[in-house]
Amino acid sequence: EAGVAQSPRYKIIEKRQSVAFWCNPISGHATLYWYQQILGQGPKLLIQFQNNGVVDDSQLPKDRFSAERLKGVDSTLKIQPAKLEDSAVYLCASSHSGRGGTGELFFGEGSRLTVL
Amino acid sequence: GENVGLHLPTLSVQEGDNSIINCAYSNSASDYFIWYKQESGKGPQFIIDIRSNMDKRQGQRVTVLLNKTVKHLSLQIAATQPGDSAVYFCAETSKTSYDKVIFGPGTSLSVIP
Numbered sequence: 001e002a003g004v005a006q007s008p009r010y011k012i013i014e015k016r017q018s019v020a021f022w023c024n025p026i027s028g029h030a031t032l033y034w035y036q037q038i039l040g041q042g043p044k045l046l047i048q049f050q051n052n053g054v055v056d057d058s059q060l061p062k063d064r065f066s067a068e069r070l071k072g073v074d075s076t077l078k079i080q081p082a083k084l085e086d087s088a089v090y091l092c093a094s095s096h097s098g099r100g101g102t103g104e105l106f107f108g109e110g111s112r113l114t115v116l
Numbered sequence: 117g118e119n120v121g122l123h124l125p126t127l128s129v130q131e132g133d134n135s136i137i138n139c140a141y142s143n144s145a146s147d148y149f150i151w152y153k154q155e156s157g158k159g160p161q162f163i164i165d166i167r168s169n170m171d172k173r174q175g176q177r178v179t180v181l182l183n184k185t186v187k188h189l190s191l192q193i194a195a196t197q198p199g200d201s202a203v204y205f206c207a208e209t210s211k212t213s214y215d216k217v218i219f220g221p222g223t224s225l226s227v228i229p
Contacts, residue, residue: 031215041222043160043219045218055216091159102150103148103165103207103215105217107158107161108159109159
């Protein structure tokens, strides 16, 4: 079974530029998550999709961050314009629906963003 | 609100010894508590979970203990190996919050050969 795929693995941009990250979840996983992980900290949930609908985006800085999940499969996370504090690893995860919410997420390897 | 945190940011253990990683939580409504392992340059990997109505659950070389009275969670790793060196996160999830998974700050485990 293929895992969660993310790209790019690394990205360096200057502040005020834009960047987009892509995620392909495990086939059949209805729930998709984007997390932001700043160095030395635990992952922070940005947005959670159930199929192609948003169920939680309370921690997403909506003035600069946006995310979509077209057709309930792939997802993109965009930052525009980027700030220095956006430097982090952006992790995508997916999970089964119907597992009773046990919290077992499958993560990609992440996209490391450096904002200069 | 939800808050999951760890007591010790770093832990060093001798190879072959047992490791204990601790976690405190504050959300009494959580349904599941989960431990994840994150190796350098990789995403977190699920280790084991425990439902809120249980006190103990065992896996292969790992045991998770849940004390709801003091809102404390621990992960015990038996016969720690160099491959266990990683950052360990406890996390929680609740049906009342659409199965949102909230992570704590993590503990770095270093195994001394």
